[in-house]
Amino acid sequence: MxxxxxxxxxxxxxxxxxxxxxxxxxxxxxxxxxxxxxxxxxxxxxxxxxxxxxxxxxxxxxxxxxxxxxxxxxxxxxxxxxxxxxxxxxxxxxxxxxxxxxxxxxxxxxxxxxxxxxxxxxxxxxxxxxxxxVPDAVSTPWAAISSTAGVQPARAAGVWGIGGLGVHAVQLLRLVGAAPVIAVDPLPAARSRALAFGADLALDPRAEDFNARVQEATGGLGLAYAFDFAGAGVVREQAVRVLGVGGLLVLIGLSDEPLTIPSATIFTYFQQQVRGHYGSRPEHIHELLALIAAGRLDxxxxxxxxxxxxxxxxxxxxxxxxxxxxxxxxxxx
Incomplete structure (x- = not known):
């Protein structure tokens, strides 16, 4: 064969x-x-x-x-x-x-x-x-959103890296009611794709007013959840800077770069968190198949x-x- x-x-x-x-x-x-x-x-x-x-x-x-x-x-x-x-x-x-x-x-x-x-x-x-x-491209972001982060509706979420997994994260965050959903990618085509898949806002991480745009979109609260699908140190530092009180950064993209917290005092004072995530479990596959069968996920x-x-x-x-x-x-x- x-x-x-x-x-x-x-x-x-x-x-x-x-x-x-x-x-x-x-x-x-x-x-x-x-x-x-x-x-x-x-x-x-x-x-x-x-x-x-x-x-x-x-x-x-x-x-x-x-x-x-x-x-x-x-x-x-x-x-x-x-x-x-x-x-x-x-x-x-x-x-x-x-x-x-x-x-x-x-x-x-x-x-x-x-x-x-x-x-x-x-x-x-x-x-x-x-x-x-469905296994990996959809189930990995689904497991990160539903299990590792435990995303709640009406809370702001950011997604860094709008590739094969990140774009499904945008779609799934909208499905569970996260709001606003903010997509972050340096490529214009990726940002356009994120909007087509349900992002409320798509930002270039290199923009000088990046932090201000996130604060404006979240009513000054910052992100409740940030998902790194890019696996880059600079992404993680940027994500931490726009977390709100109790905000959670979930690391999905693989990287051997050191994890740097820009201000450990702020991170501690605002009781923020970082969690690693890898793959998915069989129950996540079954949940996604049920959502597809119900017409909720295309x-x-x-x-x-x-x-x-x-x-x-x-x-x-x-x-x-x-x-x-x-x-x-x-x-x-």
Missing amino acids: LAGRLNITTGVFGVEEIPEPHAGPGQVRIAVRAAGVCLSDVHVIQGMLKPAALREGSVTMGHETAGVIDEVGPGVEHLRAGQRVLLLAGELMGDRIVTRGVDYDGGWAQYAVATAGTVVPIPDSLPFEQACF LSRSVSDVLPLSEAVEAVHRLDTKKGDPVRLVLTP
Whole structure:
């Protein structure tokens, strides 16, 4: 079968022929119908992110995957061949989380094997091209908003970095009633996209009147919640400066830069907080599927383009260079 493979040792990524996998005990195999291309995939290929469990050899990329079960392994009773499903982006192995398409083979392939506990049925009404990126692109911001931050309605929220995850954060914050929702990105196209997805205000972080605009939009209260999807020290410093009393900064974008609090006295006096966030849990996927089924969440605008699996290298290049300003590029075998 065809698969998009990364050689961890050499750093070479390409589409190649490999043997078809088969479902073992407690596993199913799916015929992949769609797989999302995420910026974290690009970072793994470029060596900026390292696999936690895979130290050498090659891995099939892709942690956002949807398809049809075509092989059921021994011991699996609640799943059957022919079911339309998505795969969770990762799973708990021992005391650590391992990620599909990074620590073990993922969905940039014609077939993918998954443990039964990471397989979630999807309704016939949900296209594979949208279902595939519910894990991560939608579930990560949803978990950050609903669980880590516990966002309350009618409270101000800011989102830094309006890419594949940040744009869904804007959409989901509006869904839960945060107000105003302020999007922050240096790119004009990203700011326009944020407004189309429901932001009340979109700001350039480099603007001289940035702080004043946030204060004006929030009635002088500052932000109750700030979400960093960019993973940059300068973003985090800026976000902290516009937090209000009891304000919370949630770190989602990955960065090895030091975290700097501009004024520890103000931070302490106003009882502000910083929390880290990573990924999502199965219940977040089920909540999102329920919202989609109820017509509350529309992901159709997020599919920027669909490419054949054979063009995976081109898809990675397009996302890396932001060619066409994509939200999500999707590969299909």
